[in-house]
């Protein structure tokens with residue numbers, strides 16, 4: 001599946017799995033560990049279905065034998081039986097639902113775990129083509145669709161089918177004429193209700209879609225509020241919202257009108273059914289072909305027959321949605337992970353930081369080369385400045401060194417070993433990355449910095465912040481190092497975020513340092529100050545520095561000018 005554009009497209013997708021059986025066979029292994037519990041559920045369902053059949057029969061007996069026969073003692077006895085049957089029926093229903101809820105929640109917990117852990121193993125390239133919103137929707141909406149079906153509908157479906165079969169058999173055993181009458185009336189009834197229900201469902205689907213449209217208008221105008229205001233588009237956003245709001249109104253009226261018609265109609269038809277049974281039964285009773293109690297039993301059976309029938313359509317939809325959700329979830333779980341480490345992958349122990357690019361070729365998409373036969377060398381401790389226009393391929397070079405993407409030709413070596421033969425975790429531990437766009441987590445400043453090295457003490461974190469010239473502004477934050485940063489760190493300036501990123505890298509103490517426009521968002525005065533810290537940081541490490549300002553690259557050992565993915569010039573600045 002490819003990336004979809006916009007919320008509207010997301011909501012209009014058809015809720016059907018392309019291959020329902022395949023989705024089911026992928027889902028079933030998640031239930032396998034719970035075979036015993038599921039067997040218990042099945043047993044409970046069978047028991048409560050049989051108890052459900054027994055109730056109406058006992059009622060008929062009570063009418064015929066004990067009310068008709070004027071036997072109060074017998075009536076009291078059968079009333080107690082009925083009470084016991086009723087209690088046991090509900091007890092087993094509750095037990096089945098309780099076990100099923102536990103089983104399904106555990107299975108879903110495992111599925112969520114597998115999905116999330118697999119996401120962590122996927123390559124950066126995967127995230128290029130799958131927007132965060134879409135992935136979030138798999139973890140929440142799709143899993144929830146599966147949840148709905150598994151936790152509620154599997155047992156109900158089983159119980160419905162079982163009780164319908166049971167009722168059919170019981171009816172024919174008890175009285176074939178009344179059974180036939182029921183069999184003729186019930187389908188007509190359910191056809192009528194299904195007819196209305198179809199319009200209701202269509203109505204609610206349309207409602208969903210227009211709600212989706214409304215959501216996307218809201219979402220865009222909230223997250224893009226700065227742009228909306230700057231271009232003075234509030235009025236047109238309001239217009240767009242009004243149109244969508246209107247659509248929601250009309251769709252909701254339509255859907256709810258049909259939904260409300262459904263109830264009375266079902267009641268009327270239900271009464272109609274009772275009348276038919278009572279009429280036919282009465283006629284048979286007058287001719288002594290059937291007892292009054294039997295008629296009561298049948299009316300009760302008939303109602304128990306209609307309910308599951310009506311639920312089946314809903315369950316069908318819910319199960320379809322679940323399978324479609326499962327299909328989307330497994331699509332991710334089945335995406336091959338990042339090229340795994342070779343079993344004989346070397347561990348990169350001590351590193352001097354000798355980096356060589358040999359004839360490297362790479363393109364993000366096939367047939368669009370971005371890096372062309374590039375050869376580049378950084379001797380241990382050297383600083384290499386990469387300069388060149390935007391889009392030249394500077395960041396791409398870094399992406400290849402970190403193995404965020406795999407090269408397509410040539411090789412990259414560190415201290416002589418091909419980075420493809422080295423464990424990724426080892427490789428990345430040697431690399432310290434400061435990027436232009438710093439991601440900070442919704443946590444304290446202290447913990448955000450400690451991300452660089454999880455076992456660092458508070459003192460070490462603060463020393464790193466001092467070296468990055470970040471300590472000063474951190475102390476001025478409301479709670480200093482304990483200030484919780486907001487999501488995406490909206491409460492810090494770009495430059496401050498970069499200083500935190502630099503501190504994080506200092507803490508990690510990498511052998512090879514990579515600064516990709518790391519100081520582009522700080523003013524020249526601050527830059528001059530961190531420059532000193534950076535120089536200290538770069539001491540004894542191999543560094544790749546991508547920068548626009550001359551001041552940053554002045555001291556580089558080699559300035560490499562890149563354009564269109566090729567080195568067009570190199571040498572020292574002087």
Ligand SMILES: Nc1ncnc2c1ncn2[C@@H]1O[C@H](COP(=O)(O)OP(=O)(O)O)[C@@H](O)[C@H]1O
Nearest residue numbers: 128364365370389390391392393394395396397
């Ligand atoms: N994830 C990506 N998928 C496809 N193309 C990309 C991706 N990232 C960058 N590119 C393309 O690769 C080229 C080089 O980009 P980049 O290395 O980021 O340039 P810069 O020198 O500005 O850092 C650009 O043409 C850009 O459009």
Ligand SMILES: [Mg+2]
Nearest residue numbers: 394395396516
């Ligand atoms: Mg770049």
